[in-house]
Amino acid sequence: MRLFILIFAFCLTSSVHAELRYELQPQPLAEGVWLLEGSMANFDKANGGNIVNTGFIVTDSGVVVIDSGPSRRYGEAMREAIARVTDRPIIKVLLTHHHPDHVLGNQAFADVPIAALAGTTELLREQGNAMAENMYRLVGDWMRGTEVVLPTESVATGTLEVGGRTLRLLALRGHTGADLAILDERSGVLFAGDILFYQRALTTPNSPGLDVWLADLDTLQALPWKRLVAGHGPVADDAAPFAQMRDYLGWLDGLLRDSAASGADMNEVIQSPIPERFAGISLTRYELIRSVSHLYPRYEADALGRVDQ
């Protein structure tokens, strides 16, 4: 009996200490351009917050990392994954925007310059700790030891010449107010950040407005891209992600406008039917609930007039 209890206790403790590991498999997108594809689910203790696409570009002088992932542990796993495909050193991290799934792996890259738009650094300074706390709540122990590390360099629209490659940088605004997109000119791979979501519902917590976002899509689509890497969702070689984004943003904008014009309350709007054509997109209801909280007050204010006397 005592032996049984001992074995039982051992099983308990070993399951508690089972190591959490991100299984990151770099996928080649073009010569020297790699993707680490996340799931299209929501933040969860089952995925450790790995719901995001990150990437890296191997240049002659070293590796440029694009986004650092949702946790310190992810950042460390990313470094190991990069080391499996190249022995060149990491020389720079570019952050597409300040959301936690894209930047909380920064600690693993504290020895290299971490670059972002100035607006991204400001937003991360303001909101980083609160977002990190919420990540601990959502994904638990995967976050252990994770702290916000602010970018150390700022970038702007222009080109970045690095190790024989030209990276075209675009400062956009539609998703967070400070969104960086990166086009590798040699391969035509476009890392669109969260300006593009594909087959996964877009998120709006810091969006300055859906009209701004729609304009950014035009800017991106006009670039000489060959492959599209959305912030979330599968890689595409055609313009389908742009078409889906325009369709979805247009529907969301119309829904919020019509709801406000008819006097609907928030709880009524979040129960609105979601068109059948978006059935293949994950998390539409969940993200509608969030977007109503973020955006509906502006549509309400537009639909209401001054009535005080």
Next chain:
Amino acid sequence: MSVRILLLLIALQGQAVLAADADPLQSVMWEYHHKGLLNGEPYVFDERVQVQVPPFAEDSRQVPIHVDARALGDEVVRIEAWADLNPIPRIFTFVPGNQVLPLVAIRIRVEQATPVRAAVLTRDGVWHVGSARVDAAGGGCTAPSVVRAQPGWEDRLGEVIGGRFARGDFSRLRLQVSHPMDNGLVGGIPEFFLNQAELRAADGQVLAALELYPAVAENPSLSLEVKGEQDTRLWLRDNNGNEFEAAL
């Protein structure tokens, strides 16, 4: 079967009978609020009282709740709404009168995940209780004021935006009042909140009365429904004695 097991079975049986009237959300605070807010008066949990909340609070400072007791018709005397686990649980007390529907949409702060309740007193003296649970990261009651961070907020105090929307035989009145609704839980800022509202007819007759508590979010949003297309005025007063009025 031993006597002890028999006694245990009887005890379990008794619990099962009690459980028929038990809180569907099994909140530790139900008995407390039943005593404190409903004076321990008779109650039933009643699905005809609909409380709608989002499944989770995206913004714990602005959580929309929608209370609808229209299924109880003209029997409604008063509605009490509260959030079980809030440091300031009470949200509003609503006396709709016979020209106004027993329906209120409003936004609140939540400090943590909590059941939200609406108890509807009918003419027979029974409280009909509807419930919903909202998950939340929390902190909405103690977060720094958003309104007070905006320059010039004092000048906008009491400004009301609103509109009237046709809803069949009724009109929905929607409005939002500029007010910080300080609840006294944020360091150095004493309570300063709208605590009274009346919907009045053009001739001044009170159509519905609403008491508000500082669980209500900053810049309160409110939706009510009134019979017909009559002109109405909303009168508001805060705990500092400022009065505001809007025509809808």
